[in-house]
Amino acid sequence: MTAFASAPVAAFGLFGDAFNFVFSGREAATGGVQVGGPDAVFDLAVKQVEVTLLALGVAILLALPVGLILGHRGRGEFVAVTAGNAGRAIPELALIALMATAVGVGLFNLVVALAILGIPPILTNTFVGIRQVDRSSVEAAKGMGMSNREIITKVELPLAIPTIMGGVRTASINIIATATIAPLAGVLTLGDLIISRNVYGDAGVLAGAVLVALLALSLELALSGIQWALTSKGLKLQRA
Amino acid sequence: MPDGSRSAENSSSHGADASPVRYQGVTKRYPGADSDAVHDLDLEIPSGEICVLVGPSGCGKTTAMRMVNRTVEMTSGDILIGDRSVKDGDAAILRREIGYVIQQIGLFPHRTIGQNIATVPKLLNWDKNRTDDRVTKLLDLTGLDPEFADRYPSQLSGGQQQRVGVARALAVDPPVMLMDEPFGAIDPISRGRLQNEFLRLQADIKKTILFVTHDVDEAIKMGDRIAVMKKGGEVAQFATPTELLMEPADDFVEDFVGADRALKRLALMRVRDVDLWNAPSTQAGRRSDDVLNELKTSEVPYAVLVDGENRPLGWLSTRDLDAETVPVHPDSTGVPMIDADTTLRDGLAQLLAGGSLYGTVVDGRGRLTGVLSVEIISDFLASKEAAEVAIPAVDRPHDD
Amino acid sequence: MIDFVQIAAVDPDFFKDRSGGGCIQDNNLFCPGWVVDNYDRYVDPTLQHLVLVLSAVGIGFAIAFSLAILAHRRRWLASPFLAATGVLYTIPSISFFFLLLPLTGRGTTTAIIALTAFTLQIIFRNVLTGLRNVPVEVTEAARGIGYTPKQMLWRVEIPLAMPEIVAGLRIATVSTVALATLAVFANGGGLGGEIISGSNLTFKTGIIVAGSIAVVMAILFDALILLLGRLLTPWKRAAAL
Numbered sequence: 001m002t003a004f005a006s007a008p009v010a011a012f013g014l015f016g017d018a019f020n021f022v023f024s025g026r027e028a029a030t031g032g033v034q035v036g037g038p039d040a041v042f043d044l045a046v047k048q049v050e051v052t053l054l055a056l057g058v059a060i061l062l063a064l065p066v067g068l069i070l071g072h073r074g075r076g077e078f079v080a081v082t083a084g085n086a087g088r089a090i091p092e093l094a095l096i097a098l099m100a101t102a103v104g105v106g107l108f109n110l111v112v113a114l115a116i117l118g119i120p121p122i123l124t125n126t127f128v129g130i131r132q133v134d135r136s137s138v139e140a141a142k143g144m145g146m147s148n149r150e151i152i153t154k155v156e157l158p159l160a161i162p163t164i165m166g167g168v169r170t171a172s173i174n175i176i177a178t179a180t181i182a183p184l185a186g187v188l189t190l191g192d193l194i195i196s197r198n199v200y201g202d203a204g205v206l207a208g209a210v211l212v213a214l215l216a217l218s219l220e221l222a223l224s225g226i227q228w229a230l231t232s233k234g235l236k237l238q239r240a
Numbered sequence: 241m242p243d244g245s246r247s248a249e250n251s252s253s254h255g256a257d258a259s260p261v262r263y264q265g266v267t268k269r270y271p272g273a274d275s276d277a278v279h280d281l282d283l284e285i286p287s288g289e290i291c292v293l294v295g296p297s298g299c300g301k302t303t304a305m306r307m308v309n310r311t312v313e314m315t316s317g318d319i320l321i322g323d324r325s326v327k328d329g330d331a332a333i334l335r336r337e338i339g340y341v342i343q344q345i346g347l348f349p350h351r352t353i354g355q356n357i358a359t360v361p362k363l364l365n366w367d368k369n370r371t372d373d374r375v376t377k378l379l380d381l382t383g384l385d386p387e388f389a390d391r392y393p394s395q396l397s398g399g400q401q402q403r404v405g406v407a408r409a410l411a412v413d414p415p416v417m418l419m420d421e422p423f424g425a426i427d428p429i430s431r432g433r434l435q436n437e438f439l440r441l442q443a444d445i446k447k448t449i450l451f452v453t454h455d456v457d458e459a460i461k462m463g464d465r466i467a468v469m470k471k472g473g474e475v476a477q478f479a480t481p482t483e484l485l486m487e488p489a490d491d492f493v494e495d496f497v498g499a500d501r502a503l504k505r506l507a508l509m510r511v512r513d514v515d516l517w518n519a520p521s522t523q524a525g526r527r528s529d530d531v532l533n534e535l536k537t538s539e540v541p542y543a544v545l546v547d548g549e550n551r552p553l554g555w556l557s558t559r560d561l562d563a564e565t566v567p568v569h570p571d572s573t574g575v576p577m578i579d580a581d582t583t584l585r586d587g588l589a590q591l592l593a594g595g596s597l598y599g600t601v602v603d604g605r606g607r608l609t610g611v612l613s614v615e616i617i618s619d620f621l622a623s624k625e626a627a628e629v630a631i632p633a634v635d636r637p638h639d640d
Numbered sequence: 641m642i643d644f645v646q647i648a649a650v651d652p653d654f655f656k657d658r659s660g661g662g663c664i665q666d667n668n669l670f671c672p673g674w675v676v677d678n679y680d681r682y683v684d685p686t687l688q689h690l691v692l693v694l695s696a697v698g699i700g701f702a703i704a705f706s707l708a709i710l711a712h713r714r715r716w717l718a719s720p721f722l723a724a725t726g727v728l729y730t731i732p733s734i735s736f737f738f739l740l741l742p743l744t745g746r747g748t749t750t751a752i753i754a755l756t757a758f759t760l761q762i763i764f765r766n767v768l769t770g771l772r773n774v775p776v777e778v779t780e781a782a783r784g785i786g787y788t789p790k791q792m793l794w795r796v797e798i799p800l801a802m803p804e805i806v807a808g809l810r811i812a813t814v815s816t817v818a819l820a821t822l823a824v825f826a827n828g829g830g831l832g833g834e835i836i837s838g839s840n841l842t843f844k845t846g847i848i849v850a851g852s853i854a855v856v857m858a859i860l861f862d863a864l865i866l867l868l869g870r871l872l873t874p875w876k877r878a879a880a881l
Contacts, residue, residue: 014742088814089858093821093835094851101844102669177732181822194738194825202741209738213731220730311784336786346781350799350875359785392878408785418784 017203018210029201036204041190045211048189052176052219055111059118059171064164067126071160072152080127087120092178096185105186113185117178118171125167129160158232165227172223176216190215258287258448259322259415261308266317268303268473277303278473281317285465287415288446292463294453296496300473305418305450309338321416336360339409339417339447343424345401347393353379353404354389360411378407381444383437399430406438410445419451423458435461436581440604456497460485460507461583468493482508506585506617511578511601514620516610519598521546524568528561535561540598540611545570550607552577552600577602578612588617664845671845681834686853688748688829692820693861695752697813700759705805707760708767709793721764729761733819737826751828755820759812766808770801803876806869810862817858821850 020026025037070076099113133156141155157164180191193200193208200208228236263283269276278300285291293301306312308319310331319326326334347356354375361371379386382403393401402422409417422438423431439462442449453459459466460481467478470492477489485501485508488494498504520534520543531543535558543556545566554570576590576599591599591614601610663671704725711718731739736754737746744750774797782796798805824832834850870877 085814085862088811089818089855089862091818091821091831091835091851091854093824093832094847094854097835097847098844098851101667101842101847173730173732177734180732180734191734194734205738206741209735209741212735213739216730216732216735217727220726309784311780332786332788332791334786335784340781340784342777342781342784344775344777344780346775346777346779348778348782348796348800349775350796350802350873352875363786363791392875394875395878405781 014202014206015210018207021200021203021207022211026201026203028199029197035200036193036207041193041207041211044188044190044192045215047187048176048179048182048191048212048215049219051107051110051114051179051182051187051189052172055114055175055179056118056168056172058111058115059122059175060168062115063119063122063167064126067123067164068130068152068157071127071130072148072156074131077127077131080124083120084124085120087117087124090117092117092174093181093184096178096181100185107187110179110182110185110187114175114178117174121167121170121174122164123167125170126160126164129163129167130156132163133159159235161230161232162227162235165223165230169220169223169227172219173216176212176219180212257415258446260287260320261285261291261416261448261450262320263304264318264320266304266307266319267315268300268307268312269315276300276315276473278307278314281473281475283467283475283478285448285450287448289464290442290449290451290462292451292453292459292466293469294456294459294463294466294496295469295476296471297454299469299471301452301454301469302420304469304473305420305452308416308418308450309335309340311335336363336412337414337416339411339414341402341405341409341417341419341422343421345405345425347401347404347408349393352390352392353384353396356393356404357389357408357411359408364412366412374411378410381410381441382407398426399434402426402434403437406441410447415448417447417449419449421453422451424453424455432582432586433579436579438462440581457504457507457585460504468496470496503585503621506588506621507583509584509620510580511582511584511587511612512580512609514584514612514616516601517598517613517616519544519600519611521550521552521608522556522566523548524566526566528564528566531556531566532558532561540613542571542598544600544608544611546608549605552602552608555598576600577606579604580609584617584620587612588614591617664843667842667844669844670848674845675849682831682849682853685829685831685834685850686857689817689820689831689854689857692748692751692755692823692828692830693813693816693857696755696816696820697759697809699752700756700812701763701809703756704760704763705767708764708771711764711768712771712797718768722761725761725764728757731757733758734822734825737822737828740826746827748823748828751820751823751826751830754826755816755823758819759816762812762815763805763808766804766811767801770804770808771797773804774800799872802872803869806865806872810865810869813861813865814858817854817861821854 021036022041023038025034025040027033028035067080070080095113095116096110099109103109130152137155137159138151141151146154179189180194182189183192183195190208190212193204194212197205261283262285263281266278266281267276268278281304283291293304295301303312307314308321308326310326314327321338347353348359351359354372357375357378358371361374366374375389376386379388384400384403384407388396388400388404393404396404402425405422409419423434426434435458451459451462453462463481465478465480466484468476468484470476476496477484477493479487479489484493484497485504488497488501494501517539519540520531520538522531522543523546535541535543541557543561545553545556547553555572556566557571560567560571576594576596578587578590578599578601580601580603582590587599587601591597591612597614599612600608601612603609664674707717707721707725711721728736733754736757737750740750740753744753778796778800779792782792787796820828820830821832821835823830824836831850831854835847
């Protein structure tokens with residue numbers, strides 16, 4: 001602790017320690033065992049990505065169809081919007097803690113808990129995105145004889161992509177952040193470096209923090225790329 | 241004639257009735273453009289007159305108008321209000337002395353009607369009593385219910401909002417008003433009514449008004465003088481409506497005014513200025529036989545059912561008068577009801593829109609004054625009178 | 641590894657002299673007796689939580705609001721501001737706490753900085769959207785009538801942007817209440833401490849009580865700001881009539 005007091009000069013030193021932690025490992029703070037090193041850190045990162053993508057996938061699979069159908073029919077606005085508001089109020093720490101103690105630890109339960117955090121923003125944004133689609137486009141599609149299914153998949157969904165992806169990105173940010181405290185529920189992610197400070201020491205904590213931040217930013221970047229690819233050129237031109 | 245003879249001693253200070261506006265070699269070139277939007281414009285608008293700037297889109301009419309309140313800054317030249325250059329002093333201060341009405345109205349949706357009208361008085365730190373009195377007066381002047389003061393713009397119709405826009409522009413009794421397509425977003429029927437109302441108001445307040453429109457018919461109806469502008473920001477002709485219709489200066493003006501110039505002359509004449517026909521009018525419950533007798537000698541083959549205030553309710557055919565007494569409900573309620581202050585052109589349009597040969601003509605209070613027929617109009621067009629200049633072209637409606 | 645079935649009493653004094661009987665020993669889902677006997681232990685964490693949320697949202701609002709006004713005046717600033725606040729929003733708070741470790745150490749300040757960073761994007765986006773959505777005819781009329789740019793901003797643009805501003809404030813506040821439970825990792829106090837400490841994350845009733853206080857706090861803030869928004873936008877209600 002005292003070492004940090006002389007920041008910011010010492011800051012570089014600690015970041016250097018963190019760098020060493022990732023690339024060569026060090027002795028555990030508790031003594032004896034070697035911790036850190038590229039292999040161990042890589043495994044933790046893979047786990048965090050795995051957990052995050054699984055949970056995000058489940059959330060999309062559940063929330064997207066419901067949002068599409070509710071939005072298409074223009075019903076359930078209260079449910080869709082309230083879900084979004086309520087979702088934000090769930091304290092992540094309490095959710096994970098309760099899942100672990102009351103239901104049980106393990107990957108499956110963790111993914112369920114994380115998916116619960118991801119569903120509200122996707123549901124709300126999908127609903128709102130579909131409702132905001134210009135009604136005249138939908139009327140025209142109807143007039144040309146498109147079925148409901150075709151209207152949803154060929155007109156409403158493409159036009160709502162930017163809003164829907166906004167929801168997916170919010171969900172992913174919530175999920176990957178909460179996946180960091182997954183070790184509390186018995187799944188070891190990069191967050192373990194942060195939470196188990198007594199094992200990894202401050203170098204490990206800082207390394208974990210940096211890696212989690214980089215991972216979250218990469219995921220966000222990847223999702224913006226996907227959004228860009230999915231958005232029709234006509235819509236992009238309209239915005240420009 | 242409008243009272244355009246008010247002397248120039250009216251300075252541009254507040255409360256002045258009106259001030260003349262002079263463009264002196266005004267040029268505007270937008271950054272990056274390769275030609276002038278307005279080129280070397282000289283115009284002199286006498287105080288108390290409506291000068292309409294009209295022309296195709298891109299002719300620089302709006303730019304020309306907006307340089308007066310410096311919402312567009314001129315590149316060179318000068319504009320004088322009274323004897324003061326608009327370039328003197330701060331633009332925001334200048335704008336408070338110039339009424340401004342735009343097509344989209346631009347009322348502040350978060351302020352009540354009263355607060356909207358009181359905007360400029362508040363900017364000028366008028367005390368509360370004076371402001372309140374002024375708001376009440378303006379609501380009355382523009383024909384709005386005083387209780388509107390506490391409502392919000394979204395609770396008013398488009399026409400009512402436009403009246404508020406005019407009231408807001410008149411709040412500190414500015415000597416000059418700028419109106420940028422003020423009735424452009426209003427439906428055609430209400431537009432005609434608002435135009436008539438505004439002319440009645442102008443007959444009373446006699447402001448110097450710059451009025452921009454792309455609609456020649458509106459220009460002819462509203463303008464004491466019309467400046468027809470063409471691409472490149474130059475004035476093709478600056479003349480009274482009559483001169484414009486009778487002697488277009490060049491091919492561009494002739495083309496712009498339209499091939500139907502003869503028809504447009506109808507816009508120089510108002511319904512009350514022609515000899516209207518008479519139809520028997522009657523109230524419900526009267527004896528049908530009396531009405532039928534009158535119909536025999538009438539110019540119009542129908543009778544007009546009116547209420548106790550002599551306001552027309554609809555037409556009655558001879559078949560409707562089968563019963564002993566006049567029925568309560570007329571045959572057709574959809575009579576074109578024509579304001580006596582309407583131009584003959586608009587009157588004809590209303591007849592055609594109603595698919596009717598006859599329309600009842602009413603005064604400002606809605607009382608029956610006669611019947612306009614398609615035949616009256618065709619007779620007028622064929623008459624020598626229509627071809628001559630000596631018609632009351634710029635006669636404004638009376639203040640009734 | 642933590643044993644999640646039994647209460648791992650890290651703090652041996654945690655349950656001392658507190659009644660609750662068998663319910664607590666068996667670690668049932670919810671023990672009302674615990675709440676009755678121990679409500680006082682939640683007062684300080686709740687107040688700390690309030691301080692965290694109010695500081696973060698307050699500072700975040702001041703910064704994001706100023707940035708949005710700047711970006712409204714100079715449009716080219718909007719993209720860099722969005723990108724910068726976007727990065728701060730994306731970095732998980734728990735990671736942020738420890739990135740600050742070398743600079744500010746552990747404690748309330750660190751927690752508030754990280755939470756503030758999180759709120760910026762939400763508020764910035766909403767304020768800017770609100771300002772940009774002000775109808776152009778309204779600003780044109782305001783200019784033509786003789787408002788100075790400053791008068792226009794404060795008397796026309798900001799009042800008309802109020803619905804979006806309030807919406808952003810609601811989202812930011814509710815999210816921050818939930819997120820502030822993590823401040824315990826930065827030694828920043830708050831309700832998170834009651835979820836984790838004492839029982840080392842195994843005491844169900846404790847988790848439920850602390851979690852519920854956070855949820856109720858979020859709902860109250862949401863309602864309060866909603867009400868404030870209504871008071872600030874009387875014309876919206878009139879329009880709905």
